Amino acid sequence: MALQNERPSGSAGLNDDIGEKKRLELYRTQVVIREAEQRAFDLFLQNLVKGTSHLSLGQEAVAAGFACAMQKGDLSFCTYRGHAHTLARGVSVEKVLGELMQRDNGLMRGKGGSMHLTSEEHGVMGSYAIIGAHLPIACGAAWRAQYKGDKDVSVCFFGDGTTNIGAFHEALNFAAVWKLPVVFVCENNLYMEYTPIGDVTAVKSPAGDRAAAYGLEKIVIDGNDADVVYRAARAAFEKARAGNGPSLIECLTYRHSGHSRADPAKYRPEGELEKWKLRDPIKIYKDRLKQFGVRPKAIDDIDASVRQEVDDATEACKRAPMPPLDILTTDVYADGGWAWRN
Amino acid sequence: MAEMTYRDAVARGIAQEMTRDPDVVFLGEDVAKAGGVFKATVGLFEQFGPLRVRDTPISEQAILGAAMGAAMTGLKPIAEIMFSDFFAVCFDYIANEFPKSRYMSNGQTKCPLVVRTGNGAGSRFGAQHSQSVENWCMMIPGLKVVAPSTPRDVIGLMAAAVRDPDPVIFFEHKSLYPMKGEVPDGEIVDTLGSAKIVRPGKDATICALALMVPRALAAAETLKSEHGIDCEVVDVRSLVPLDTQTILGSVARTHRLFTVEENPRLCGWGAEIVSIVADEAFYELDGPPVRITTPHIPLPAADILEDIVLPTPQRIAETVKRSLGS
Numbered sequence: 037m038a039l040q041n042e043r044p045s046g047s048a049g050l051n052d053d054i055g056e057k058k059r060l061e062l063y064r065t066q067v068v069i070r071e072a073e074q075r076a077f078d079l080f081l082q083n084l085v086k087g088t089s090h091l092s093l094g095q096e097a098v099a100a101g102f103a104c105a106m107q108k109g110d111l112s113f114c115t116y117r118g119h120a121h122t123l124a125r126g127v128s129v130e131k132v133l134g135e136l137m138q139r140d141n142g143l144m145r146g147k148g149g150s151m152h153l154t155s156e157e158h159g160v161m162g163s164y165a166i167i168g169a170h171l172p173i174a175c176g177a178a179w180r181a182q183y184k185g186d187k188d189v190s191v192c193f194f195g196d197g198t199t200n201i202g203a204f205h206e207a208l209n210f211a212a213v214w215k216l217p218v219v220f221v222c223e224n225n226l227y228m229e230y231t232p233i234g235d236v237t238a239v240k241s242p243a244g245d246r247a248a249a250y251g252l253e254k255i256v257i258d259g260n261d262a263d264v265v266y267r268a269a270r271a272a273f274e275k276a277r278a279g280n281g282p283s284l285i286e287c288l289t290y291r292h293s294g295h296s297r298a299d300p301a302k303y304r305p306e307g308e309l310e311k312w313k314l315r316d317p318i319k320i321y322k323d324r325l326k327q328f329g330v331r332p333k334a335i336d337d338i339d340a341s342v343r344q345e346v347d348d349a350t351e352a353c354k355r356a357p358m359p360p361l362d363i364l365t366t367d368v369y370a371d372g373g374w375a376w377r378n
Numbered sequence: 379m380a381e382m383t384y385r386d387a388v389a390r391g392i393a394q395e396m397t398r399d400p401d402v403v404f405l406g407e408d409v410a411k412a413g414g415v416f417k418a419t420v421g422l423f424e425q426f427g428p429l430r431v432r433d434t435p436i437s438e439q440a441i442l443g444a445a446m447g448a449a450m451t452g453l454k455p456i457a458e459i460m461f462s463d464f465f466a467v468c469f470d471y472i473a474n475e476f477p478k479s480r481y482m483s484n485g486q487t488k489c490p491l492v493v494r495t496g497n498g499a500g501s502r503f504g505a506q507h508s509q510s511v512e513n514w515c516m517m518i519p520g521l522k523v524v525a526p527s528t529p530r531d532v533i534g535l536m537a538a539a540v541r542d543p544d545p546v547i548f549f550e551h552k553s554l555y556p557m558k559g560e561v562p563d564g565e566i567v568d569t570l571g572s573a574k575i576v577r578p579g580k581d582a583t584i585c586a587l588a589l590m591v592p593r594a595l596a597a598a599e600t601l602k603s604e605h606g607i608d609c610e611v612v613d614v615r616s617l618v619p620l621d622t623q624t625i626l627g628s629v630a631r632t633h634r635l636f637t638v639e640e641n642p643r644l645c646g647w648g649a650e651i652v653s654i655v656a657d658e659a660f661y662e663l664d665g666p667p668v669r670i671t672t673p674h675i676p677l678p679a680a681d682i683l684e685d686i687v688l689p690t691p692q693r694i695a696e697t698v699k700r701s702l703g704s
Contacts, residue, residue: 111451148482156486161450162479166470172443173475179444180451183403183429190447203470206437210444213435367485368520370543376519377620377654378571 052328054263058104059328062262063321064338065100069120070318071346072129076119076136079350080297085136089150092120094260094292097317098223099124101265102191105273109188111161111177113170116151117223118163121193125158130349139356146359147367161190168194168203171220175207178216178282189276190218191269197228199242205249208284212250217276219269222286223259229295230303243286252284259287260317263324289317379562385555387529388418388494391536392456394565396426399454402540405432405441406458415460416496416555438464442471442493449491450479454540462497462511462549469514476545477520492539492546497525498589498640499672499688500553504679510640512587513647515547516617522570523617525549527591529559531615534568542570551588571619575628579610582634582698585625585651587614590638590689597694605699617647622654629659635667636698638689643674668701670694 054062073093079085092099095117103112103124114121119132127143135142136150143153151165161177164170174192181188198204199222211218222243226233239245244256255272258264265287272283290312294301301309325335368374382390396402404422406414410433413420423431434441438459445457459465465472472493479487499508515523522544526532532550539546576591577598586594591613601607610628614621629635635655637648652667672687 144482144484144486147484152482154479154483154486156483161447162483162487164475166474168439169443169470169475172437172440172471173447173450175440176444176447176449176455177451178447180448180453183448183453203439203443206435206440207443209435210437210440214432363484367480369522370480370488370490372485374519376618377622 054266056328056330058266059325060330060334060338062100062104062266063325063335064342065104065124066096066262066318066321067339067342068129068345069096069099069123071342072123072132073119075346075350076133077293077297079133079137084354086138087149088296088298089136090117090296091293092117092291094312094316095223095225095289096120097262097265097321098193098221098259098287098289101262102193102221102269105266105269106159106189106191109159110273111159111174111188111190113161113174113177113190113192114153114163115170115194116163116165117195118153119150122153122155122160122163125155125160127153127155127158127160128349129346130352131155133349134353134356137353138358139353140359141353141356145363147363168198168201170194171198171203171207172210174218175211175214175216178211178218179214181217182214187277189273191221192218193221193223195228196222196224196226196233196242198222199246200237208246208250208252208282211282212252215279215281217279218282219272219276220282220284222284223289224286225289225291227291227295230299241286243284247284250284252282255283256286256288259289260315260320262317262321379560381558382529382561383555384529384532384550384557384559385416385418387532387561388536388550389421391533392419392422393425394533395537395540396422396430401452402454402456403430403432403448404456405434405444407434407436407441407460409433409458414458416552418550418555419458438468439471442468443475445491445493446471446475446489449489450487454490456492456494456540459493459495461507462495463506463509465495465511465514472515472521472547473518477518481520488543489545490543492536492548494548494550496552497549498551498553499677499684500589502679502681502684505676508677508684512549512617513641513645516647516650517645520545521618522546523549524570524615525551525588525617526615527551527554527588527613529557530561530566531568533561533566535570535615537565537567538570541567546570549588553589557592571616571621573615573621573624574613575610575624576613577609577611579608579632581608581632582636582702583610583612583625583628583632584636584638584694584698585612585614585648586638587617587647588640590640593689593691594638594694596691597698600691600695601698607699607702609698625651626655626659629655630662633662633664634702635663636694636701637667637669638694639669639671640688641671643671646671665701668697670697
């Protein structure tokens with residue numbers, strides 16, 4: 037088992053394999069997700085975010101680690117818990133919050149909602165709300181790359197609960213047999229929704245222990261350490277780009293909030309959340325930056341600029357109009373309309 | 379002009395499009411080296427090679443999901459689902475993914491793909507390999523749905539489906555595979571959303587689809603020769619887009635409407651056509667519209683039983699004759 041959990045000491049200096057520039061990007065990305073998700077929760081309490089929303093508070097390192105290892109043109113396929121992955125690819129906080137707040141400035145002008153964030157110009161090829169649906173779809177995008185000789189990698193994020201649905205197994209086998217440039221990323225946050233994943237899964241590592249069935253290496257990593265995630269992502273992308281087929285990576289992490297906004301997460305044993313908060317990915321990474329000699333002022337500046345960005349986005353969304361009713365019937369078909377008859 | 383089977387027309391239609399456009403690729407179970415379980419895709423693997431014509435595992439979700447991912451990112455996949463009954467195990471893609479991604483993404487996502495499938499009864503395969511499920515797809519906004527009844531239409535509508543920028547579900551009727559028909563030489567390209575009057579007549583309009591078209595035509599011949607009733611037969615061909623103008627125009631001339639469906643009774647496509655005609659041409663009608671369907675039961679396997687439940691030329695002719703009071 038390749039449990040990559042080594043803690044770099046300060047001695048590696050700023051010129052280790054990740055480097056200061058990338059580390060600051062990893063940190064900033066995580067803070068953007070943290071602040072935007074926290075704001076989404078606050079706006080929900082004010083009844084300004086409607087419908088449902090599934091937050092990634094506590095899971096920021098997975099999204100940041102993978103996105104920062106991606107190149108332009110690489111494709112992200114996300115789940116309904118997809119705000120983090122969308123933000124991590126560079127989509128603006130305003131576009132994401134606007135969609136959650138059902139405004140005309142939202143990423144899809146209110147037509148998709150929280151669970152379907154999509155921004156193809158950023159390589160975010162959709163957020164999929166039917167468990168497992170996007171694993172085969174990511175295979176198809178990877179098949180296109182293989183067929184056309186394109187060098188992009190398709191990266192597919194999903195939760196631990198997905199490992200028990202048929203599409204997961206169909207996609208893993210398909211990708212392995214066709215040797216596709218796709219990377220499957222399981223965010224194991226220990227709960228499928230309200231039920232502990234261990235209660236409903238025949239193996240200990242829901243993704244890792246299934247890898248062997250598809251001839252893949254078992255990879256289980258610390259999903260709360262962005263450096264560890266980044267390194268695992270980089271290795272998997274290299275393998276995919278070299279034509280050596282798919283990877284399945286299980287990231288151990290924990291969500292600080294409930295499954296969705298309707299869930300107070302009372303099923304968690306006492307003390308579990310507090311224990312995981314000691315391993316808060318942002319706290320870990322802030323310490324990491326300090327270890328590598330980044331000045332506290334530089335870190336504070338990132339925090340302040342992100343907060344400003346989220347504040348500005350919130351105000352812009354509050355001012356933004358609701359979507360006009362004439363978009364109701366647009367884009368059902370490729371001609372832009374909805375006509376089903378003459 | 380040459381005579382060709384409906385089965386061979388499938389391979390010719392796909393080959394025509396693969397020759398034209400290198401982005402057209404084809405995948406499915408047993409479709410490549412074996413040439414398909416119905417032998418409808420024989421020769422494609424040899425002609426276009428293993429990168430473009432690919433055998434898949436028995437993984438219907440992977441087949442349709444992969445087709446979608448490829449379509450979203452620049453290819454024009456044709457995916458085969460061996461029997462349309464198997465749509466039930468991959469319906470997420472048909473119902474939730476293909477047809478909704480463009481709308482949900484506010485027009486960002488494209489999905490130009492074709493799912494072709496063996497549909498319909500008559501092969502004594504029983505309740506899970508014989509259904510006509512085109513109505514399952516007709517009810518979903520965002521899909522297009524076609525079902526050709528002749529070899530020529532197989533080629534023309536396949537070309538139209540592959541060239542269409544939306545997801546198209548292409549229903550081939552299993553019992554039509556051995557049927558022969560005249561097919562012009564050269565490229566054939568049809569348009570989606572056009573019905574065809576395959577027999578003009580003045581006394582009644584009979585709307586039919588796929589296998590029910592030749593049966594409706596046979597019934598029309600009997601009605602004419604034995605009872606002097608002159609029926610117009612409309613091959614609906616495309617359920618979405620639906621060519622209501624051809625149907626409404628026909629009813630305006632004949633003043634009677636019959637639909638012939640293989641679907642079980644409830645929520646078959648004929649109900650939608652009857653509803654449209656009732657809404658928009660009620661005062662053209664000289665009598666109630668009549669739906670001829672299979673009864674609302676699962677399909678039986680034994681030939682003596684299956685033959686009773688499907689609409690036959692005899693049942694169509696008798697129903698029309700009785701309804702017209704002749």
